[in-house]
Amino acid sequence: MKKFFRFLIYRYDFLFYFYYRYCWKPSSSLDVFLNALSRKKKNFYFIHIGAxxxxxxDPLYKYIRRDKWKGILVEPQKEICRRLRENYRNNQHVIIENAAIDHFAGERVLYKISFSNSRWASGLSSFLKEEVQKMIDAGYVAKKAEEEGVALPPDPADWIATEKIRCITFMDLVKQYNIEAVDLVMTDVEGxxxxxxxxxxFHHMKPEVIIYEHSHLAEKAREECRQYLESMGYAIVLVDESDTIAQLKQ
Incomplete structure (x- = not known):
């Protein structure tokens, strides 16, 4: 019954809007924050990197759809970006950018799970091979493959594949789409x-909120990131199990 109810909600926009606007109660601290932010802000603009x-x-999906956020979804993996375009084919408010954000424009190697494109696998893809290997060593990959019913390559060295992806800079993105102000930047890029x-x-624009995944950052990098954002005028307002929220000081 729950699956059928969920199917109906996600199938019809008016049901989706009604449920998430009037019935749904956020349970996670991240959703509590995002729900309040989205309700108070009109003409919301976002950039999600690693969509x-x-x-x-995706913690942003319900707000993008419910409150008609405008913005950009950035995803470098070609096959996954194809799914992203399909999922947003009827949304005229969102731009899909098949690229990665990096310090320099060009091409770069992305490391990913070789034998599955399921969400759990594609979500592990990273510029950092050690981050993918870490999930293999922890047993997470083997466990998820068993749940999916996928055969593992006999040689563990073959569990990681590479994909050449297009990289652009953040400023390239800003210039390409004439972005002058952003309410939210979210990153989910595995370390x-x-x-x-x-x-x-930041010299061009300062997003009101920056949400980033800290769970794959080393302790030193976490602290350096916090200090960097504070030096740019942000306060850390929430740290949960996986994500950190930084908000521009008023």
């Missing part, structure tokens, strides 16, 4: 979050 398919395990935050052109 994956834009729906599964590369601080590097991307350092490329935000």
């Amino acid at each position: 994956n398919d834009g729906v599964q395990n 590369y979050d601080f590097e991307i935050i350092k490329t935000i052109p």
